[in-house]
Amino acid sequence: MTQPLAIHLNWEGAETISAVNPVLHQPCHIELNLAANYHHAIFRHLHPDAPEGQLEALDEQGGAELLAKLAEIDGLQPFSQLRDAVAESEGSVRISAPAMVIIDIPKKR
Numbered sequence: 001m002t003q004p005l006a007i008h009l010n011w012e013g014a015e016t017i018s019a020v021n022p023v024l025h026q027p028c029h030i031e032l033n034l035a036a037n038y039h040h041a042i043f044r045h046l047h048p049d050a051p052e053g054q055l056e057a058l059d060e061q062g063g064a065e066l067l068a069k070l071a072e073i074d075g076l077q078p079f080s081q082l083r084d085a086v087a088e089s090e091g092s093v094r095i096s097a098p099a100m101v102i103i104d105i106p107k108k109r
Contacts, residue, residue, distance in 0.1 A: 017078045024085040034099035058097040066093040
């Protein structure tokens with residue numbers, strides 16, 4: 001059995017998107033490490049009603065819509081370019097701590 005392609009990259013904006021986009025139509029596991037300063041911005045954007053001082057734990061799971069939410073944050077707009085390809089491939093998205101975005105594209109049935 002062939003293992004899915006595994007990619008581990010540090011977030012470099014549009015350059016990262018250019019590297020990832022071509023593989024989104026095949027089974028793959030992509031881990032994108034974001035700069036630590038994005039953690040707070042992501043948490044606040046996804047949990048705007050969370051009380052100040054609350055532990056900012058990130059463990060969000062979803063699909064392409066999660067990439068669209070990330071793209072609303074300054075510096076993360078290029079994530080919007082992955083949304084359609086991830087949706088078409090029925091991929092899943094996870095955001096975890098420290099600020100990491102994981103995209104899994106399953107094998108075609």
